[in-house]
Amino acid sequence: MKSRDRLRIAMQKSGRLTEPAQDLLARCGLKFRQSRDKLFCFGEGEPVDLLLVRDDDIPGLIAEGVCDLGIVGRNVLREFQLTNGTGSELSELRPLGFGHCRLSIALPQEDAYSEPSQLHGQRIATSYPGLLGEWLRAHGVDARVVMLAGSVEIAPRLGTADAICDLVSSGATLVANQLREAAVVVESEAVLAGRAELPLDERGEIAELLLRRLDGVIQVRDSRLILMQAPRAALDAITRLLPGAPVPTLTQVDGAPDQVVLQALCAGSVSWRQLEDMKRAGARDMLVLPVEKMLA
Ligand SMILES: Nc1ncnc2c1ncn2[C@@H]1O[C@H](COP(=O)(O)OP(=O)(O)OP(=O)(O)O)[C@@H](O)[C@H]1O
Ligand SMILES: O=P(O)(O)OC[C@H]1O[C@H](OP(=O)(O)OP(=O)(O)O)[C@H](O)[C@@H]1O
Numbered sequence: 001m002k003s004r005d006r007l008r009i010a011m012q013k014s015g016r017l018t019e020p021a022q023d024l025l026a027r028c029g030l031k032f033r034q035s036r037d038k039l040f041c042f043g044e045g046e047p048v049d050l051l052l053v054r055d056d057d058i059p060g061l062i063a064e065g066v067c068d069l070g071i072v073g074r075n076v077l078r079e080f081q082l083t084n085g086t087g088s089e090l091s092e093l094r095p096l097g098f099g100h101c102r103l104s105i106a107l108p109q110e111d112a113y114s115e116p117s118q119l120h121g122q123r124i125a126t127s128y129p130g131l132l133g134e135w136l137r138a139h140g141v142d143a144r145v146v147m148l149a150g151s152v153e154i155a156p157r158l159g160t161a162d163a164i165c166d167l168v169s170s171g172a173t174l175v176a177n178q179l180r181e182a183a184v185v186v187e188s189e190a191v192l193a194g195r196a197e198l199p200l201d202e203r204g205e206i207a208e209l210l211l212r213r214l215d216g217v218i219q220v221r222d223s224r225l226i227l228m229q230a231p232r233a234a235l236d237a238i239t240r241l242l243p244g245a246p247v248p249t250l251t252q253v254d255g256a257p258d259q260v261v262l263q264a265l266c267a268g269s270v271s272w273r274q275l276e277d278m279k280r281a282g283a284r285d286m287l288v289l290p291v292e293k294m295l296a
């Protein structure tokens, strides 16, 4: 394979992960020129290019060295790792916090479910034979895996399977097909996939830079700055209520020695209920602000 000096990232061309993945890369400061075929986007500024493909192809493209990194569902990455010889060379570098769903086993609504052994001898339809096979082995279940590329939910009604193993998010598709969720096989979200070892050349350095920016972007996205005034006596109680247990910074209030201004960087969002609890503990003039950039 010809060596490259530019990093190449694969992402889904058109689907659930496309927009959030584009947004994440833009937040990392990457800009791309759209080419006419829209399958290859040349990166402006940083030496990072984008390849737009079917999500199923992303792990294989990384394993073959066509791309260095990819944004793909954990379900797709792990299935590849289990079913391809080259899969062990790949790893999940970062969870990305979007595209949340789960791969679950579901049964017809009228079938009660209590334990995995119930699935002995059953035919289970899925597009994820690797992940389902692993779960069945781990639970000592001897079932028949029926491979289907799509429309898995219809298999029990057609009589081609007794149960299914497919992606679930809201559960609406299961309900529409008179199925009930029985067991979760994998909790999934979009991840950054790459080779376990980053390339040792310039591409490795660019990848490291990108990972650092990505960590910053994820931390900022999941952080809120909270500001409030509080009596010193209430500080312990209020600090315990701050999401993510941050260490707050305190500022003395002129002319009011028993009062402080508290500032803290909270992990995750701050709910109305948490604010009301803090108010009851003595806080006032509370402000919750999004964070735009952060550099330690
Ligand atoms: N209902 C859902 N809610 C949230 N995330 C989901 C849902 N279904 C799938 N996902 C996640 O989004 C990924 C992409 O889903 P999508 O339906 O866009 O893929 P696809 O139809 O296989 O697209 P492609 O044309 O690229 O093969 C899945 O692999 C999974 O990780
Ligand atoms: O639990 P829910 O919120 O109903 O989501 C689950 C459904 O979403 C996905 O299909 P999608 O809508 O992407 O259709 P496709 O697989 O035909 O592309 C998945 O394959 C399930 O069928």
Ligand SMILES: [Mg+2]
Binding pocket: 054, 055, 056
């Ligand atoms: Mg696909």
